[in-house]
Amino acid sequence: MAALVARLRRKYRGCITGEAYVAASAGRHEAVPDAIDARLAAALATRGVRSLYSHQAEAWRTVAEGRHLVIATPTASGKTLCFNGPVLDAALKSQAKALYLFPTKALAQDQVAELMELNRAGELGVRAYTFDGDTPSDARQAVRTKGDIVVTNPDMLHQAILPHHTKWAQFFQSLRYVVIDEVHSYRGVFGSHVANVLRRLHRICAFYGARPQFICCSATIGNPGAHAEALTGLPMHAITESGAPRGASHLLFWNPPPVNPDLGIRASARSQVSKLARMTLKAGLKAILFANSRLMVEVLTKYLKDVFDHDPRKPARVRAYRGGYLPEERRLTERMMRAGAIDAIVSTSALELGVDIGALDVCLLCGYPGSIAATRQRLGRAGRRQQAALGVLVASSDPLDQFVVRNPSYFLEQSPEQARIDADQLLILLDHIRCAAFELPFAEGDRYGGREIREFLEYLVEEGLLHRDGPRWHWIADSYPANAVNLRSVADGNFVVVDRSGGKQTIIAEVDYSSAALTLYEGAIYMVQSVPWQVEKLDWVGRKAYVTRTHVDYYTDAIDYTKLKPLAEFGVERAGAGEAVHGEAHVVRRVTGYKKIRYYSHENIGYGPVNLPDQELQTTAMWWRLPPAALDRVFRTRFEALDGFLGAAYALHTVATLLSMCEPRDLGKAVGSGDSEWSAEVSAKGRGQIRGQGGEAVDPATLERFAPAVYLYDNYPGGIGLSRPLFERRAELLSAARALVRDCRCGPGCPACVGPILATEEGRSPKANALTVLDLLA
Amino acid sequence: MNAAASQPGGLRERLRALRGAPSTTPVTEGLDAEWRDRLVRLRQLTRERAGQGGLRPVASLPGREVAPGLLLDERRLGSLHARLAGIELPAELSVPWLDERTVPRERLLFFDTETSGLCGGVGLKVFLLGVLRYEDDAFVMRQYLMRTPGGEGALVRAWQRELADEPVLVSYNGKRFDWPALSTLATLHGVALPAAGEHWDLLYPVRRAYRKEWPNCRLVTAEERLTGRPRKADLPGSEAPRAWREYLAHGHTGLLSEVMRHNRYDLEALLRILGHFAR
Missing domain, CATH: 3.30.420.10 (Ribonuclease H-like superfamily/Ribonuclease H)
Structure with a gap:
């Protein structure tokens, strides 16, 4: 390891923009509490646990005091024992039952395996079962009535347990603990849904007279206590100091070498990561590679397989891992990793959580994961079990990446992001009030999530779902509302990818609704383990894509554009020469075509058309607009003004993503006219381009009125609470965007400030134009 | 909770618009008070006529x-x-x-x-x-x-x-x-x-x-x-x-x-x- 680091420092000095070294640290230990059941103490001793880390002991004490708690300590610090200890102790002493929630099935299964080992070690006789979609129906009865610990996921709680709570009556009556692991993953839309599932759980527990204690675990985030409180609706004691020992770790910030410094174009992160991976494997070390998209996982896997797995007679050394693969395939990869049979695994965020994949030496990040918390979580996957580790963050040309890699101190000094949810988002709230009404009738004066919900109930009466009888509202519809609510995606209905090569029909993957339009259009190359299939037919209504095996030397990338129309204004404030607005908007997204990109050379070798239904959403947004007169004073042409708006939108979006600590995809951006006559985008040639209402290209000079606006909107129907804080912090937002553009060292503009500039033209500076727009608004 | 939700008159309309195909007309625009009252009365009347308001024709059911x-x-x-x-x-x-x-x-x-x-x-x-x-x-x-x-x-x-x-x-x-x-x-x-x-x-x-x-x-x-x-x-x-x-x-x-x-x-x-x- 030391040799590899030394070699990188020597050969690639220019790429390394920053380094951090964390020395190994000793742990802080405390004795196992005296009061614990002797059988459990013996079981722990058999497993080598003779003392506790300080945070484990603190967790144990907090549970004993009867307080709800959240434990937020780094990866591999022994969080599991913080809840397994007290839960097993109570199960042995007083037959207390516990419900465990994990975000994925794989984690739940890992957990039961671990419980069973402890159980066997001490012959404890505690029954722990998983309850998920794979649990056979004849085993479910036993899980419900005999399980001391039931391990499941929020989706099962939502769709299978709560709507059938009477079958679980015995379980709920003795329910003493609810354990929620990986609470940081319950944020945004998913987290808002889960918070409501927990509100429903509270209702059901109260019905059976139970008041369980909640034990949460989280990765390191900025607000573990507040987040767990928002999620569970309960006061939480937060434990954030880890007492676990830590191995040494190196972290390198890596900026690919410039190819065209003037345009800010650099070598791709992909090429750098695949080079670093080759060096790692040749040094005999094991690596995990993280990429930010499923497509990039496939491309990287192909490049590495081309080097290491070209001999089909030998077992594969490189495997890909991502959502969309079938469960068996993922379990196989996990087993192979644990057994040490694979040298490199390429993954999306799917492996960010605590799936046990054994010990790894090097973690390579292809692109900044979008947040400090996720970056730390991913880096934590290397160097478990106290061995020295190396992490390399390789920046892409995205502005966020460039910002981070040029300011390593930002990453090293800033505390990680805060997880945010909006449990009262209207549509989500309505979804779960429906489910809650199905589970137990609401009575006059009942509150839900601390709120008076009479209006909602009346609405559901009008919809014919509820019937009011005296003081109660009863569910009367012939439907099972939980089936219509998917916790994980905006619109329900996953697409299945069906391979019909050779006459048979085999399902090879699943794609969620939101990414279907971008990945499964007819003509798209769809990859699984870097093997290409071509989409021949997309059945949008039936949610199926038919593919056949193909052999091509390119992959495809969708081209989409966004049109936005303001609907209502909640607040308008002066902003320099223009105005800033917070309001409601209608957004249409259309995929217009795709590009074919050749492997390795990455040249564009063709286009194809796409004909898919528009995706629409009505949401909250904030925007800035400038009157034509103000623009005419400073810009010679409308093209320049347009360049400026597009560049300003790019910079504002980057800064807003950082400021609101959300995922870049949660926040949309658009440039258009304030009256939705036209919308603008950056064309394939890197110039601003205007489209009319029907999507046709329009010359801005021919427009009668030219009053552009720049929009930032919540990328979720009804909004998810991002645009209002942005509106309130608009001054901060503007000055940060101006600083980002002004202080960038590029020439006419680059991906790190106003977006990529593809061709230089005499006298054209999108960067200067963007600054002009931002200055006008200040 | 955003502003629209706290205006009770607009909530149901808003829910309806959000859940249906998103419309291109604003759903937050309040009706004027008089019209809202009229709608409420009308709804009450239709309900009473439909037998929800209290009087219910049970006579024709056996038992x-x-x-x-x-x-x-x-x-x-x-x-x-x-x-x-x-x-x-x-x-x-x-x-x-x-x-x-x-x-x-x-x-x-x-x-x-x-x-x-x-x-x-x-x-x-x-x-x-x-x-x-x-x-x-x-x-x-x-x-x-x-x-x-x-x-x-x-x-x-x-x-x-x-x-x-x-x-x-x-x-x-x-x-x-x-x-x-x-x-x-x-x-x-x-x-x-x-x-x-x-x-x-x-x-x-x-x-x-x-x-x-x-x-x-x-x-x-x-x-x-x-x-x-x-x-x-x-x-x-x-x-x-x-x-x-x-x-x-x-x-x-x-x-x-x-x-x-x-x-x-x-x-x-x-x-x-x-x-x-x-x-």
Whole structure:
């Protein structure tokens, strides 16, 4: 390891923009509490646990005091024992039952395996079962009535347990603990849904007279206590100091070498990561590679397989891992990793959580994961079990990446992001009030999530779902509302990818609704383990894509554009020469075509058309607009003004993503006219381009009125609470965007400030134009 | 919560617009106060006319109100009616699935329910429970109709009383559907039912014997093939959920009366099918 680091420092000095070294640290230990059941103490001793880390002991004490708690300590610090200890102790002493929630099935299964080992070690006789979609129906009865610990996921709680709570009556009556692991993953839309599932759980527990204690675990985030409180609706004691020992770790910030410094174009992160991976494997070390998209996982896997797995007679050394693969395939990869049979695994965020994949030496990040918390979580996957580790963050040309890699101190000094949810988002709230009404009738004066919900109930009466009888509202519809609510995606209905090569029909993957339009259009190359299939037919209504095996030397990338129309204004404030607005908007997204990109050379070798239904959403947004007169004073042409708006939108979006600590995809951006006559985008040639209402290209000079606006909107129907804080912090937002553009060292503009500039033209500076727009608004 | 949600007048309109295809007109624009009042009054009027406001035409439903929201229609089947309808059983029953033992007909409880749907789960409402038993030398049919959802607790307690003498249950697919649905309600209302005793679910012997010969093993098919009495002029069972909702929403009793008749037909069919198996 030391040799590899030394070699990188020597050969690639220019790429390394920053380094951090964390020395190994000793742990802080405390004795196992005296009061614990002797059988459990013996079981722990058999497993080598003779003392506790300080945070484990603190967790144990907090549970004993009867307080709800959240434990937020780094990866591999022994969080599991913080809840397994007290839960097993109570199960042995007083037959207390516990419900465990994990975000994925794989984690739940890992957990039961671990419980069973402890159980066997001490012959404890505690029954722990998983309850998920794979649990056979004849085993479910036993899980419900005999399980001391039931391990499941929020989706099962939502769709299978709560709507059938009477079958679980015995379980709920003795329910003493609810354990929620990986609470940081319950944020945004998913987290808002889960918070409501927990509100429903509270209702059901109260019905059976139970008041369980909640034990949460989280990765390191900025607000573990507040987040767990928002999620569970309960006061939480937060434990954030880890007492676990830590191995040494190196972290390198890596900026690919410039190819065209003037345009800010650099070598791709992909090429750098695949080079670093080759060096790692040749040094005999094991690596995990993280990429930010499923497509990039496939491309990287192909490049590495081309080097290491070209001999089909030998077992594969490189495997890909991502959502969309079938469960068996993922379990196989996990087993192979644990057994040490694979040298490199390429993954999306799917492996960010605590799936046990054994010990790894090097973690390579292809692109900044979008947040400090996720970056730390991913880096934590290397160097478990106290061995020295190396992490390399390789920046892409995205502005966020460039910002981070040029300011390593930002990453090293800033505390990680805060997880945010909006449990009262209207549509989500309505979804779960429906489910809650199905589970137990609401009575006059009942509150839900601390709120008076009479209006909602009346609405559901009008919809014919509820019937009011005296003081109660009863569910009367012939439907099972939980089936219509998917916790994980905006619109329900996953697409299945069906391979019909050779006459048979085999399902090879699943794609969620939101990414279907971008990945499964007819003509798209769809990859699984870097093997290409071509989409021949997309059945949008039936949610199926038919593919056949193909052999091509390119992959495809969708081209989409966004049109936005303001609907209502909640607040308008002066902003320099223009105005800033917070309001409601209608957004249409259309995929217009795709590009074919050749492997390795990455040249564009063709286009194809796409004909898919528009995706629409009505949401909250904030925007800035400038009157034509103000623009005419400073810009010679409308093209320049347009360049400026597009560049300003790019910079504002980057800064807003950082400021609101959300995922870049949660926040949309658009440039258009304030009256939705036209919308603008950056064309394939890197110039601003205007489209009319029907999507046709329009010359801005021919427009009668030219009053552009720049929009930032919540990328979720009804909004998810991002645009209002942005509106309130608009001054901060503007000055940060101006600083980002002004202080960038590029020439006419680059991906790190106003977006990529593809061709230089005499006298054209999108960067200067963007600054002009931002200055006008200040 | 954003601004729009805190304006009560706009909330429902807003929900509607958000959930439907997103419209291009603003949903937050408030109606003026006078119009809002008029709408509220109008809605109240239509509701009262539809029978939701308090007055409800219950007269045309058979039976009497035995608890708030629960109607009981009880009828003794006269010997002539019973003979014409083929409602006859020997005093001591011997069936193939009991070895040597016989069961007196007084111990049998035939039951069948009608529900708000087939989706399952706690939100499924059992709005009609029909039972048929032999009492004091005649067959007696009792139908418990949950006229409004508030009658649910009373319906479950009536079921508890029916089970008090530990009868032998006779049903068609009752093991998988009717019994669990009623048990769910019992748990929901804190009513302790006796543990499931002997239960003859006739679907199973019918399936074993005729699965390969018949197009399906539904109750009406078995009735027609085994007893030679095709069902005539009957509402299909699948209409039951709609009938109940029509009644709740508008007070229409027509369809609901037909559902009650359908339920009686089903109970009689159940008895005749058992008669076919009895030795």
